[in-house]
Amino acid sequence: MLDKKIIYKIEEKVGHKITTTDCIWLSKEITDKTNRVIGETTLKRMWGYTSDKNRKPHRSTLDIIAEFLGYKDYNTLAIDLELPEIVISDFEERDAIETDTLNIGDIVELSYLPNRLFSLKYVGDSRFIIETVDNSRNLIAGDIVKITHIEKGLPLYIPEVFRDGKNLGAYEAAKNGGLTSIEVLS
Numbered sequence: 001m002l003d004k005k006i007i008y009k010i011e012e013k014v015g016h017k018i019t020t021t022d023c024i025w026l027s028k029e030i031t032d033k034t035n036r037v038i039g040e041t042t043l044k045r046m047w048g049y050t051s052d053k054n055r056k057p058h059r060s061t062l063d064i065i066a067e068f069l070g071y072k073d074y075n076t077l078a079i080d081l082e083l084p085e086i087v088i089s090d091f092e093e094r095d096a097i098e099t100d101t102l103n104i105g106d107i108v109e110l111s112y113l114p115n116r117l118f119s120l121k122y123v124g125d126s127r128f129i130i131e132t133v134d135n136s137r138n139l140i141a142g143d144i145v146k147i148t149h150i151e152k153g154l155p156l157y158i159p160e161v162f163r164d165g166k167n168l169g170a171y172e173a174a175k176n177g178g179l180t181s182i183e184v185l186s
Contacts (some may be wrong), residue, residue, distance in 0.1 A: 095152035112174035
């Protein structure tokens, strides 16, 4: 969950308390202002509206929040708000997925700029069927893709794309800035 001082600062900026239904709107506001994405589910978690509200936000997410509030980064925001224990260096959990850890039927939602959104269904053997895709000129719903590693902040490398039984070759998505969000739905 996000520190109450930061929540107050965000709500002060937007002019009202953030409810669970406001998280979609706030996600868009943050993207419009920073050109970086924080998904609505992450925001709901940060406000304590989900069952895993005790999960700490990633440093990159905190940096986006700080930028939205007009700060250079999270450290600058933390100093200004006099938050306890400012960590300058630390080990960071990576927001990444090794696809062999997924269960058949899991849905992975990915996004990257500008406005690219994918929903992939895991079918086993590091392969996915693209269920839905928004704003892509190259990949389409129904394509079968092989992906072994997915990591936020990095480009998405797809060594094989199959369409109508034909291998179209390798494809690299999110070359500029990497993936902005990854979410696994079971």
